[in-house]
Amino acid sequence: MQRLDAAVVGAGAAGIGMALALQKVPGLKFGVLEAGRVGESFRRWPAQARFITPSFHSNPFGLADLNAVNEPSSPAIHTGAEHPSGPQYAEYLSFIARGHELPVATDCKVAAVGAVPGGGFILDTPRGRLQAGFLIWATGEFQFPDLAPFPGAQWCPHYAQVADWTRFQASRYTVIGGYESGVDAAVNLAGLGREVRLLARKSTWDPQGSHDPSLSLSPYSRQRLYQAIDTGRLEIVFGVDVIGLTRDAAGGFRIHAGDGRYWDEKAAPILGTGFLKGGGARQVAELWDWDEDGRVVLSDADESTITPGLFLAGPQVRQEQRIYCFIYKFRQRYALIARRIGLCLDRDTTALETGAGAWGPFGNSECCEGCEC
Template identity: 40%
Template sequence: MSTPPQILDALVIGAGPAGIGTALALAAVEGLTFGVIERGQIGQTFLDWPTEQTFLTPSFTGNGFGATDLNAVHPETSPAFSLGVDYQTGGQYAKYLRSVVKHFGVPVLDGTEATAVTAREDGFEVQCARGPVLARSLVWAGGEFHQPLEPRVAGTGLADLARAPEAWEPRTGRALVMGGYESGLDIACHHVERGAHVTVVDGSTPWDAGTGSDPSFRLAPRSRVRLSAALETGRLTLIGAHAGSIKRDGDEFVVRLDDGNRIRIDSRPIAATGYGPGLGPVEGLFAQRADGWPDLDKDDQSTLASGLFLSGPAIRHGGLKFCFIYKFRQRFAHIARIIGERAGKDVGALEAWRAAGMLTDDLSCCGVECAC
């Protein structure tokens, strides 16, 4: 990691799977100067996951046959191999990321938050507590976990966010979860499995989404198995309505739904209502799409600031969502190639990512439907 007046070819902000994965692809381009800064520790988001939470996407070491472990960030690695676990906890996955960083010698400066970013003629100036860093290209890989979206209901302050450890603490009696997609059903099943009676409310009934092969739009198999087991207990109720307001009534809470019904529960409702793009200090350097997600060109670059790339689950192209690791890792080598070519380097080594099924340049091929 260099400091001014030297200007790096690339700086990556964030040491989660997106930041580490992109840095590993940059490292394959010989002669590039680059570094990663991280405000916490490597894999901080996974260290912050509630301890009960595990991955939805299974790990399996299919690497030798061209089916690279779904949660790997480098073609020659596999969390299933190094951890011996298929559905990792956050702590386990952070350990995998640390081992990858160590093995490949990725230059990561932890405890270093990017607090402000300015676009300059020759690149970007990033402010952090250790002083400014200059880079010709910048990769934002800050993730979205730090920007949970609160439900738009009166009394939202009475709810616990699903990302908070207190939402996972045992709940006796009647509980309620707002949001019925992966995170909501995950925490609802968690409480049903421990004996609570749980109601999940969501007007868009995501548990019914049954068409299309894209896991970004239908529940993961693991979630469907857990959902059906939870329904069989008779302690899980799914309601196709949104919460409208939350009120406290003595020791109880009353949630009014937009269909006029009221539900009385024994503990604070849980909000599992999604995440925003979490752009932090680069927010002003991205234009927004109509749906609020960052507007990107075909190379995952800001349409406002050339040289500023986005890596991670906030990538959207048309109707395609890149919200799983196996999806957004398709762009690590693509971004590294653009940066490498601009710096006049040989980018041939990145073809190894394509051979491992970890590089997609042509996004028109991603919408395939499975026949059965």
């Protein structure tokens, strides 16, 4: 049985970034296990999807590219794009993994995880069993969409299941959900000449609302939304809580709202309703504690509160009111986890002490509403 000090599950932005941090701990034996390819979730984005956070090579002036997984690199340089596509970003991650010679095992899906009494984990993989002293779960959320937000949702394609919006050939569609994925679906369909109705509980782009893009629509999406509205092909209906979808004898669909309103469509509505709370952490749900809202409970070091040695990395990390759902947010947790593991193994973690300004002049590790940045 192969033995590692630490195993990382998932080779997306969180997994590759964590591997780079672990690599800074001398003598640490670690590996990354990926069910598909490096950056698999990004490779599954709709063809028209783009990063909402801009990439820019500001590194020489002490500002790391917002989408970089380590301080020196820049997706803007590698992809030549300010708003990279999913496949472009996946190639950036692959480039980083190759350049740093990270020990990544692709096509290596973890089938089962067991916590060992006294510490450590046993992982079942296609390449045999693996024992790890520490386990970092970094499987993200995109591959874990919420497919059942209301009865009848099984007839609806979810944003995460869409390969290319040009395949949607009906003359009109209804999109359910008013945050990033719902707005992106509506904007792309309107751009292709389709008539689109967007059903949203509330506006996520209110200028008087939160400025945190974890809670409100990003400037990039707002700009594109306003342009789509100007075409006259996008109608937005607010105050809609969809509670069900039914089909009629002719194969059409009726969308039911909680206040009694309804809308009839010939084409199945599109779900822009987000992802499961906890995302990929639900693959090992029994190893985490969950709060009343269905989210993972973590220590201040992003460690499971019921399974010592198990850490969560990526967009599902939350600490009190801080939501780390963007790369530029959760990448600031890499060193924290790597340092905790290194210290537990009595290893030198000096290389992880990069200073408060590693990701920018403010070193915004506590970034939230009202912070100095």
